Amino acid sequence: MKNNKVSLAEVAKAAGVSKMTASRVLRDEGGFSESTRDKVMAQVERLGYLPNRLATVFAGDKKSTFVGVSIPDLGNEVFGMVLEGIDRKLGAFSHQSVLGLTQHALDQEESWIETVLSWQPAGLILTGRSHTPKSLVMLKGAGVPVVEIWDLNSSPIDLCVGVNHFDSGYDMGRYLTGLGYRKLGYVGTSHDTANAATARMNGFTKAVQDADGQVTRHLCLHDVPGFYPGYYGTEQLLSSGAEIEAIFYQNDNMAVGGIHYCAARNLSVPGDIAIAGWGDLPILSILPYRVTTVHVSHLKLGQVAAEVLLASLDGTPTQDVHDIGFRLVPGATTGQVGRI
């Protein structure tokens, strides 16, 4: 457990050359003979030398190949897929993700930002568009690219890759009202991703109001947007007395919960209640029919975020804001009103 790390100096001495020459060989910088290379490489092999990249960053006053990635949580596949997209892309370009789980708390994000910046990262990828004032100061002074993901943000700190959540909600509202529904429900949580989910809800509400319909909302307090909240959220919404023809859920997990509630109560979908989700999550594949939802490629979102960051590091100019887009997927869980 001793620090028996082999240093470049030791390799050089063993090979009978100077540190600098060994350094040149290892970086394949040129300016050395074949025989020197062989001598050095032989010692590298023999001693099991592993370079110390901290020293390299330090020496060159360079950036590291770390990228700080803040993610709210990994409790469902959503941000797992985003992170997978990020890390796969970064890995392909020899960069590493340094993770920060913020648990949806801005002050946790702040202290994580401070720590991660002290390691001289090459860049940062942050989920969400809200940050504490101190975070903003640090981020702006850091001198490294910052990509804000998930929410589309027309005036990002630096760069932004995301989805227009408001529009996706609006489109769903227009779709459902287009099918004839006017008495709509919305079931979500008051939990998190708050900005994005709230934007969807607002977009949805706007579209429905534009079509002279109305939306009854039910937010499950302090809960993660999973199956169970979807189940009992539906129960509570329907037993609130409001007349509801169709429900838009915060995400597909909740929508599946709603579908199961309807099945348990012998409510036909979409005959009695039409159901729409969001995200096109893997869960939907358990059902033998398509659920109306909004498709978003979480993996791609992560990949593009990493690409944009790498491009910025590379000096390649790119647009500041990247809209990943979404696609409304009509399914069997919503139908024409009056035709079952």
Add this chain to the structure above:
Amino acid sequence: MKNNKVSLAEVAKAAGVSKMTASRVLRDEGGFSESTRDKVMAQVERLGYLPNRLATVFAGDKKSTFVGVSIPDLGNEVFGMVLEGIDRKLGAFSHQSVLGLTQHALDQEESWIETVLSWQPAGLILTGRSHTPKSLVMLKGAGVPVVEIWDLNSSPIDLCVGVNHFDSGYDMGRYLTGLGYRKLGYVGTSHDTANAATARMNGFTKAVQDADGQVTRHLCLHDVPGFYPGYYGTEQLLSSGAEIEAIFYQNDNMAVGGIHYCAARNLSVPGDIAIAGWGDLPILSILPYRVTTVHVSHLKLGQVAAEVLLASLDGTPTQDVHDIGFRLVPGATTGQVGRI
């Protein structure tokens, strides 16, 4: 984008003290007066000084606070929860996860290990017990604690935190045969987590054979263990001609796929086919009844892995192998044979 980083020397100069004094103040090491502290802190504030931890590691010939964490994938919640457990615990002790997605490939793990070691991590957490020979050499020579997770490994490289997958499969086999089933099926994938899932299957098979029963296996080739493979894997197993009374699945996602297949074919569960899964995954909460499964706390597994690593860094002696344990959860999807 220039390197306008403020150094300790600049802070010190601005405050009219030496670097060393400023350093002492910042580390609250003592040996300075109140007025000196105030002068220094005022400049820290004014200049927005952020320490450079690279230099700190470097100066003290210390370890960093990075912990390399290799994870096969984040496509489902399983490893997402494990990673969440790890990162939350590490974060609470001021350490950071440097992620490595291996995509179940040992050579990817190898090159990631090489890279991450070059950053002088405090330790490593690796999923799985198989590593390439070169990986083993590097890990043993690294001089940092290494925790292998997921599979229980009686002779780990250094430390191990996991579940006894064989035993959990064996227990399920004994449970099902105890209920009277003798014609068993197993549905899994040939994909990954291979070691662990295979161990479960082997344990299951052993228990069934010990009870004079038999197991018909069906492995879906090259597929992730999700709902859909569970669905069609069940179809293929049942249409293979083998008589099957009960099926044990690689995990709950696949088991839910199997349940949906049975529902689609009007097969009663457990009347016609009993079903058992593994993992006690969130998906199960969509069903209004309990599914027979094996409960494993993925979050806890991650937390314990991080704790063990931190304890090792701390010099606190711990046992080398930690068994997280599992708990067979009887549910409504398996019943007494002959009684529906």
Add this chain to the structure above:
DNA sequence: AGATATTGAGTTACCCGTAACGTCCGCCTA
């Protein structure tokens, strides 16, 4: 042959903190 490139390798300084040690000065004690 002498002048000028080219190649191969060594020297020095530096990156930014910190450990270890050194210095100065005021205060207390005998």
Add this chain to the structure above:
DNA sequence: TAGGCGGACGTTACGGGTAACTCAATATCT
């Protein structure tokens, strides 16, 4: 008043690499 002592701060020397420069030996050209 000399001597001892400790608090407050400064100086120096790293640590593992790299940029920039220097220098010697060989190759090339006129």
